[in-house]
């Protein structure tokens with residue numbers, strides 16, 4: 605092979621080679637961009653926008669009386685009270701849940717309120733209510749058939765002071 609032919613061949617293969625490499629690179633770039641777009645979309649879907657209400661709920665720690673013999677007013681104010689009231693002709697018993705105990709009522713303000721009440725008959729969740737700040741006080745009424753029910757349990761959430769529970773054995 606003559607020197608000129610060898611140089612020509614090398615030049616051609618270099619052009620073909622670099623074109624192939626460029627194609628491979630550009631394919632990789634577009635795939636990378638495609639993957640980045642997909643990931644960005646998935647990230648957007650994964651981000652849960654908190655409502656203004658949820659942004660105010662800053663404490664989900666479970667709390668209870670430090671000394672059950674001597675509960676403080678603060679502890680009583682956050683502990684749900686369960687009052688079993690009258691039974692109607694159809695066999696449903698009216699039950700009132702209020703927060704807190706011994707007449708110490710938890711406040712209902714824009715930035716401090718009872719944001720939910722959950723209620724169980726034995727292990728069965730029978731009620732789960734969300735409350736709006738500033739307008740809905742931490743109260744609930746239920747009508748339940750209490751046949752064979754051994755205990756009632758209420759759980760409340762104060763947006764600032766955490767989660768408090770009370771169980772009433774029947």
Ligand SMILES: [Fe+2]
Nearest residue numbers: 716762764765
């Ligand atoms: Fe509170």
